[in-house]
Amino acid sequence: MQSPQDFSESLYESMPFPVILTDAAGTGFFLNDAARRALGWKGDGSEPLAAVLGQADLVPRLQGYAVAGRAHSHTLRFNRADESDFEASAHVISIRSTDGEAGYALLLRSLLTGGSHGEQVLLGSRIYSALDTIPEGVAIFDRDEKILVFNRAFRDGCGAAKDAVRVGATVESIIRANVGAGIYRGIVPGTPEAEAMIQSRLRDHRGEDGQVHTVQRADGRWIRSESHVMDSGEVVGLRIDITDLKAIEHELETRNRQHTKLLELLPDLIVRTDKDMVIRFCNEHYATFYGSTPEKLVGTHVMDLVSTEQPVIDELERLTPDNPLATVELAIRNAAGEERWLLWTATASFENGLPTEFVGAGRDVTELKRQHERLTEQARELQRKNEALNQFAATVSHDLKSPIRHIASFAEMILDDIERGQLDDLATHAAYMRRAAFRMQKLVDRLLEYAQIAYQIRHVKSVSLDAVVADALSLLEGHIREAGATIEAKALPPVRGDPELLRRLMQNLIGNAIKYRRRDSKPTVRIYGEGTADSVRIVVEDDGIGIDPKHAEAVFGLFQRLHQDERVYDGTGIGLALAQRIVESHSGTVALDTSYRDGARFIVVLPRG
Structure with missing residues (x-):
């Protein structure tokens, strides 16, 4: 009889339960370490098989057991070298050496009657029983890619090609049998695509630990194959049915698409960031607001978009697990440079008291x-x-x-x-x-x-104050000539307002400056101003009799005359009240400068044109 290396060295050496190898004629047998401890024989091929198995018609019975397949166990009586015996269930598997010689492998499983080898036998039984209860397919391959052990789920998972799964079969032969049986969806046997798949599966099997390959079978089920290399060099192959998981993934993907579609339909700006404020998701409206696309903005820090979002950052930093919601309203310029008012609502997710992500929704409330x-x-x-x-x-x-x-x-x-x-x-x-x-x-x-001043603002536009002053001086020309007044008017910035009302404003202020002059000198009226980005400051001052600071508010009241003798200073006491009314109708202010003591100085502030 040939040595066990001609059959399967790993099978002979590595099994934790007793294994007996014999040739087809039963002329001798070999034992692995577990079998030598259980039976006591040398098991080196020099002893006849009848020494350990004394049943009549032994070879035909072994042949029949092998034909029944490894799924069945058979009760056999085994003889020990010390002339004691015991009964045990065993699997009989047909094997073939590398040169084609046939033989049998007997794998002892459960001990039925006495013997000190029971622990080892029961260990093998427990391993097989445990493997067969696992719903995932499990197989162990030796260094030569030949199968050593497999469970029922691994064999049944091969469908029509399950007969190709047997001890000693190579991983390549099993894969090719599966392809030939047409169990993979879309893979036609004999095509380049089929060969490419076979080679891909072999690379996964031979690759680094943890290689994963997922494929859909012809019956619609999804199978994930994993290969894990043990320290001994053997490879553990796993075949896991992930059909239900795939269905869940499909449902999640469908819901995700629906949610994404919903977020796209919403008019709000939606953004989700990690704890460091780096964008992980944003909808089309958010990206469009900043002149970009969602794909480009993912991975961008929100502060890289616009610095005015700092108030949002401040609000987010104040969020806590007990108060995870914040709302803030602020003005932000979009990609076109247009200022828009956004009402931001932000929420945070926390883990162990620390934020893990932020979600913000910004609603454009500019029109509101x-x-x-x-x-x-x-x-x-x-x-x-x-x-x-x-x-x-x-x-x-x-x-x-x-x-x-x-x-x-x-x-x-x-x-x-x-x-x-x-x-x-x-x-x-x-x-x-x-x-x-x-x-x-x-x-x-x-x-x-x-x-009626409040009703007369009809034509608000950019108005040249220089033109307004010129018109007012033209209407006051007689009074200026009569008083011998000197008018010093400097260039003024434009303002927004009604030109007719502004003319009446300047006419009242300049007219008052001329009227309330000193009787012993000719008056001088100065008109000047300056502008800022949003407003214009206009000054009308004179060197007349002035106004006591205590009357700074009263002079703007209706019929407030500080000089009752109309023979000296005539008037109705409505002029400054009218001036204040015009200024306020333009969203401006007018005031008496109480620090000026050389006459009267009025300061008007109006929106810039």
């Missing part, structure tokens, strides 16, 4: 912001109109009573004179009544002018 500003401005405008109406009503009830009382009083005097027949003073009384009526008419006109 503008509408709010318009409503706010309308509310302010309505308040100004109501104030004008209230002041108008108060003025009508108070200041107009004076000329009315004059008219009523002189009318009574005329009636008394007529009744007494004294007509010498009628002309004088009538003149007083006429002057009172004229004054009342003037007051009414000025009051209407004041009250």
